Amino acid sequence: MEIPPVSHPAWRDIVTGKTQPPFEFLGVKFYLGYLSSQIRWNSSAETIQRGVIDLRNVFARNADLPSVQRDLRQIFKEDILSGCMNELAEVREKLSRGKRLLLAGDEEILKRVPRGAWIGGTIPYFMTEDGGLSTRDKLYVTELPDYIEIDSVETYDETTIGNVYSDIPNKGFSIIIMPASSATHMEFALNAPRYKDFASRPLIGWISGVHLNDVGKLKPKVIVGGLNKILENGAVVCHMKLPDTHIAELGIVNIFEQGGGDTIIFPETGFTAREVEVNGVKTNFADYIIGKNLDTKLPLVADYLGAMINVSFQSVDKLKKEVHLYAPVFAGMAYKHAKPVKDYVGQFTSQVPPFIGQQVVFSCNCILNYQYSGLEGKKVGDITGPTTFGEVAYQLLNQTMIYLKITDLTGS
Numbered sequence: 001m002e003i004p005p006v007s008h009p010a011w012r013d014i015v016t017g018k019t020q021p022p023f024e025f026l027g028v029k030f031y032l033g034y035l036s037s038q039i040r041w042n043s044s045a046e047t048i049q050r051g052v053i054d055l056r057n058v059f060a061r062n063a064d065l066p067s068v069q070r071d072l073r074q075i076f077k078e079d080i081l082s083g084c085m086n087e088l089a090e091v092r093e094k095l096s097r098g099k100r101l102l103l104a105g106d107e108e109i110l111k112r113v114p115r116g117a118w119i120g121g122t123i124p125y126f127m128t129e130d131g132g133l134s135t136r137d138k139l140y141v142t143e144l145p146d147y148i149e150i151d152s153v154e155t156y157d158e159t160t161i162g163n164v165y166s167d168i169p170n171k172g173f174s175i176i177i178m179p180a181s182s183a184t185h186m187e188f189a190l191n192a193p194r195y196k197d198f199a200s201r202p203l204i205g206w207i208s209g210v211h212l213n214d215v216g217k218l219k220p221k222v223i224v225g226g227l228n229k230i231l232e233n234g235a236v237v238c239h240m241k242l243p244d245t246h247i248a249e250l251g252i253v254n255i256f257e258q259g260g261g262d263t264i265i266f267p268e269t270g271f272t273a274r275e276v277e278v279n280g281v282k283t284n285f286a287d288y289i290i291g292k293n294l295d296t297k298l299p300l301v302a303d304y305l306g307a308m309i310n311v312s313f314q315s316v317d318k319l320k321k322e323v324h325l326y327a328p329v330f331a332g333m334a335y336k337h338a339k340p341v342k343d344y345v346g347q348f349t350s351q352v353p354p355f356i357g358q359q360v361v362f363s364c365n366c367i368l369n370y371q372y373s374g375l376e377g378k379k380v381g382d383i384t385g386p387t388t389f390g391e392v393a394y395q396l397l398n399q400t401m402i403y404l405k406i407t408d409l410t411g412s
Helices: 010-013 024-040 044-060 067-073 088-096 185-193 285-292 345-350 369-371
Strands: 084-086 103-105 118-122 126-130 131-134 139-143 149-156 171-178 203-208 220-222 229-232 235-241 246-253 270-273 275-278 283-286 300-304 307-312 312-315 322-329 335-337 358-367 385-388 392-395 396-397 401-408
Touching: 010 024, 010 044, 024 044, 024 067, 044 067, 084 088, 084 126, 088 103, 118 171, 118 203, 118 235, 126 358, 131 322, 139 385, 171 185, 171 220, 185 270, 185 322, 185 396, 203 385, 203 401, 220 235, 229 401, 270 283, 275 285, 283 285, 285 312, 285 322, 307 322, 322 396, 358 369, 358 392, 369 385, 392 401
Parallel strands: 103 118, 171 203, 358 385
Antiparallel strands: 084 139, 103 139, 118 220, 126 131, 126 385, 149 235, 171 235, 203 392, 220 229, 246 401, 270 322, 275 283, 300 307, 300 335, 312 322, 358 401, 392 396
């Protein structure tokens, strides 16, 4: 994680003895023991400030040590977590104080959130600091930092979503939420790379969903909290500006790699595939999957100049001889079936970049990762967020964890 600056009040609280965390790192115990004796003799502002600077330096010089990382997480817990699970009463209290929130939760609890500065989407699955969690009674809350300025909150449909990249502020980024299987979701998935200003500025977000027991019974939704507006089709987008001292960047964690098997090329872009070319030979895709006994829990993977992008299987219809997918395949792109993954949680944890905790403003993970790998109660690193029916990092993704980090260019 990024070490908070000396201006953070927690450093002074520790130096003056106002707070006394149970530190694990032996070096800081020794230093604070020495410092407390110095302050007893001289408690001037200058002595305390020097102690704050030196204490931070002790942590900074030893930041790679696991014990130091755990101590930092303990001290700066609220700063490190990109978001956390909240009771409805806690969300109401935050909104009453004018906080700007991104919310994820079951539809019934989202409907009870009062009008305010928030946008949200339906989902009852989450990555929490204690591991994967399914709940209808709590909300996942991402509180926007004070240095972020909200430029506007917009809604789009399938006829206007093509403007989304052009609407992102020059010095900023945007967060988007769309209901799964809506016309807007389908339009964006198929055509985002063709939109004006595609990938010119960061666009991150997720596809809202429902409890897996409610698939086909309830429709996913998005909500504009300021208008108390609920949409079954459309996208809600929060466009945000950053000060010149900060910069936003998107990242993905994809544990899947292309396997060493056949190369598959699709003649048409879409969510459904029939005829394909396998190593240059035309064949029916459903017959190919059945004949090869492919594990459809493993996605197809395309190599975008080193970025591995997944396309997940939804179903294989033996009678109609067609394959349905959770994200579109693109005509002419070469795909391969993914390599098997032995240690799912270990793979995720090892790929989460170190020390990004405080910089992560938003993250989400795919419901297929949660479902196929039994992530209930299991942690995949320190990043938290909703578990979704699809992810957006410039374009639609599947079976991927994505995150938005914001870096303070001053290094403070």
